Amino acid sequence: MKTLKTLFLAGLALFAMSSFAWSGSTAPPGIETHLFPALYKTAKGPVQKVRVTVKHEGASANATITLGDQSRKVKLNDGPNPFFFEIPQVQSTVQLPLTVTVGKEQESTRVEVKPVRHWQMNMVQHTHTDIGYTRSQTEILAEHLRYIDYALDYCDATDNY
Known part of the structure; x- marks a missing residue:
């Protein structure tokens, strides 16, 4: 059973790594985005996941991350801080505004979200x-x-x- 789960996770990792064309960003230094090329089943319906990684140096700080119409208050620790957002499935390419606010400083960019294929494993x-x-x-x-x-x-x- 453990081997089956390991093989499944290895396949999922390879699938995610094959998606580098979907990731990345024109984001400012210190902010990285990655769109996972899959749909995830949730109680609210199919969603796409976006990972927003904020690199922070120094003492912990409170921040607000806003992606599209979702806003989240977070605590940034020294180093990379990954946060995951679930957005409703898109039918065509959309540009979502992304803003990270720490104190009075604010960084903004846009995240391009492309439609993804329905996969069933x-x-x-x-x-x-x-x-x-x-x-x-x-x-x-x-x-x-x-x-x-x-x-x-x-x-x-x-x-x-």
């Missing part, structure tokens, strides 16, 4: 065992059925992802 259990070589066929069959049950349990447990 289906997991297929696959193993190879030389039936009858390592153990009897009846033992191997029971083991394979147990693996399938584990995969189905994992799918049920992650329905809301």
Whole structure:
């Protein structure tokens, strides 16, 4: 079961890393944005996720980050500070204003949000065992059925992802 989850996470990481064309930014130094090229199922419907990373130097400071019509009061610590925003699915490319305010200082930019393709991930259990070589066929069959049950349990447990 742990191997299945590891493979799933590795595949998801490769999928996210393949999206560098979607990321990035014309943001000022100290602000980075990344749009994840996927839709996420939520109670409010499908959303796209945007990561806003604010690099801060020095003592902790309170800040306000505004992306589109969403505003969030945050605490910035020394170093990179990642924040995630969920925005409703877009049907065409839109430019969302992004503003980071720390005290009286303010940095602004725009985040280009592009529509993304609907993806559905289906997991297929696959193993190879030389039936009858390592153990009897009846033992191997029971083991394979147990693996399938584990995969189905994992799918049920992650329905809301």
